[in-house]
Amino acid sequence: xxxxxxxxxxxxxxxxxxxxxxxxxxxxxxxxxxxxxxxxxxxxxxxxxxxxxxxxxxxxxxxxxxxxxxxxxxxxxxxxxxxxxxxxxxxxxxxxxxxxxxxxxxxxxxxxxxxxxxxxxxxxxxxxxxxxxxxxxxxxxxxxxxxxxxxxxxxxxxxxxxxxxxxxxxxxxxxxxxxxxxxxxxxxxxxxxxxx
Amino acid sequence: xxxxxxxxxxxxxxxxxxxxxxxxxxxxxxxxxxxxxxxxxxxxxxxxxxxxxxxxxxxxxxxxxxxxxxxxxxxxxxxxxxxxxxxxxxxxxxxxxx
Numbered sequence: 001x002x003x004x005x006x007x008x009x010x011x012x013x014x015x016x017x018x019x020x021x022x023x024x025x026x027x028x029x030x031x032x033x034x035x036x037x038x039x040x041x042x043x044x045x046x047x048x049x050x051x052x053x054x055x056x057x058x059x060x061x062x063x064x065x066x067x068x069x070x071x072x073x074x075x076x077x078x079x080x081x082x083x084x085x086x087x088x089x090x091x092x093x094x095x096x097x098x099x100x101x102x103x104x105x106x107x108x109x110x111x112x113x114x115x116x117x118x119x120x121x122x123x124x125x126x127x128x129x130x131x132x133x134x135x136x137x138x139x140x141x142x143x144x145x146x147x148x149x150x151x152x153x154x155x156x157x158x159x160x161x162x163x164x165x166x167x168x169x170x171x172x173x174x175x176x177x178x179x180x181x182x183x184x185x186x187x188x189x190x191x192x193x194x195x196x
Numbered sequence: 197x198x199x200x201x202x203x204x205x206x207x208x209x210x211x212x213x214x215x216x217x218x219x220x221x222x223x224x225x226x227x228x229x230x231x232x233x234x235x236x237x238x239x240x241x242x243x244x245x246x247x248x249x250x251x252x253x254x255x256x257x258x259x260x261x262x263x264x265x266x267x268x269x270x271x272x273x274x275x276x277x278x279x280x281x282x283x284x285x286x287x288x289x290x291x292x293x294x
Contacts, residue, residue: 014266014267015266015267015270016261016262016263016266016270017261017262023270027273027277030277030281031277033281034277034280034281037281037282037285038281038284038285038288040285041284041285041288041289042288044288044289044292045288045289045291045292048292052237060229060232060233064225064226064228064229064232067225067228067229068222068225071218071221071222071225071256072218072222074218074256074260075214075215075217075218075221075260077260078214078218078259078260079214082214172262175261176261179256179257179260179261180261182256182260183253183256183257183261186249186252186253186256187249187253187281187282187285189225189228189249190228190232190245190246190248190249191246191249191285193232194228194229194231194232194245195237195241195242195245195246195289196237
């Protein structure tokens with residue numbers, strides 16, 4: 001009840017938006033990515049020259065474009081949540097479809113990058129930098145795919161009238177997961193593509 | 197019932213806060229990208245780029261994820277992750293600068 005009253009007064013809540021369980025999952029995921037990032041930095045510290053040289057072969061344009069794409073898709077998801085809070089399920093579904101489309105753009109850009117690397121003979125065993133680059137970005141890539149599936153399920157349910165201005169926890173839950181995917185890339189991009 | 201005149205009309209045309217955050221995030225991304233394209237490196241650049249990453253993470257978690265309206269514990273958890281991870285990474289990168 002307190003949550004409901006707080007929600008009506010500007011959506012201020014004690015707990016984060018969406019199902020509480022997703023937040024345990026989100027923090028568990030963030031912990032895993034955090035360990036991955038620190039392991040990357042430790043490995044880089046042992047061979048800065050190798051990491052700096054290998055990084056030159058990455059497409060910073062692709063990495064930057066993907067950052068803008070994910071940030072924009074996150075913004076679309078914010079608009080989807082705002083729409084369902086007003087009870088506008090059709091618009092909510094539309095914003096979510098926009099976010100999924102941008103997710104698809106991310107996937108295409110990333111696959112193009114992966115293809116270019118594999119075509120150049122780069123594999124996990126090429127060197128330590130590429131081992132981290134391929135595994136870290138592929139791990140994140142799988143989260144993008146997972147996020148797109150979740151958003152698609154939410155969009156479909158919204159389109160069928162499964163959410164309303166009184167019941168939209170599912171939309172917030174999917175949105176929170178998608179923002180986490182964006183948040184991780186926001187750290188990954190400068191670390192892997194820019195810092196040298 | 198009031199029509200779209202006066203104060204309500206001005207409100208309708210005001211930039212949404214989340215739109216402002218989105219544009220700010222894109223501008224910060226462009227800055228990070230520009231630093232990379234300029235081929236800049238070194239202590240200050242690493243500090244700047246990782247600092248921008250923390251700021252962007254704070255904006256996404258606070259405004260997009262909605263954590264700024266939750267109880268302190270959740271905000272501290274997220275801020276702890278951001279500062280802890282990015283701070284450790286930045287420290288490792290900074291001490292490895294040739």
